[in-house]
Amino acid sequence: MSYFVVNENCNGCLSCVENCPANALAWKDEGPKRTILHNMARCVRCANCWRICPQHAIEFQHFLENQWYEVKTLDLVHCKICGAPLYTADLKRTISEKMGSEPEPLCPKHRESEFAARQAFIALRKSRY
Numbered sequence: 001m002s003y004f005v006v007n008e009n010c011n012g013c014l015s016c017v018e019n020c021p022a023n024a025l026a027w028k029d030e031g032p033k034r035t036i037l038h039n040m041a042r043c044v045r046c047a048n049c050w051r052i053c054p055q056h057a058i059e060f061q062h063f064l065e066n067q068w069y070e071v072k073t074l075d076l077v078h079c080k081i082c083g084a085p086l087y088t089a090d091l092k093r094t095i096s097e098k099m100g101s102e103p104e105p106l107c108p109k110h111r112e113s114e115f116a117a118r119q120a121f122i123a124l125r126k127s128r129y
Contacts, residue, residue: 005058
């Protein structure tokens with residue numbers, strides 16, 4: 001979705017371009033066409049373009065929408081005991097490649113209890129010998 005929306009009221013006067021303090025707006029004339037350009041990375045969302053436009057052509061409300069947009073969906077790895085989500089399968093693959101072994105899928109609670117159980121087993125074995 002484009003956040004910078006210009007409606008049919010725009011007449012190409014360039015007031016928005018000339019008054020953008022961040023230089024996030026530009027224009028180009030090619031043949032019989034004028035194109036207004038917007039660079040989201042430069043835009044500071046000051047709304048000066050919206051305030052200055054004599055045609056009320058800029059629909060700034062899109063900048064102000066308080067919505068989350070899904071940008072990527074990844075598979076999750078869950079704790080093998082309780083099923084709590086831990087991290088993504090892609091992160092697991094990255095960790096495995098860097099460590100040379102796969103991390104055991106345990107949440108902090110079960111990692112601690114499994115560690116304690118291993119320590120108790122080791123202590124029991126030592127006491128028998």
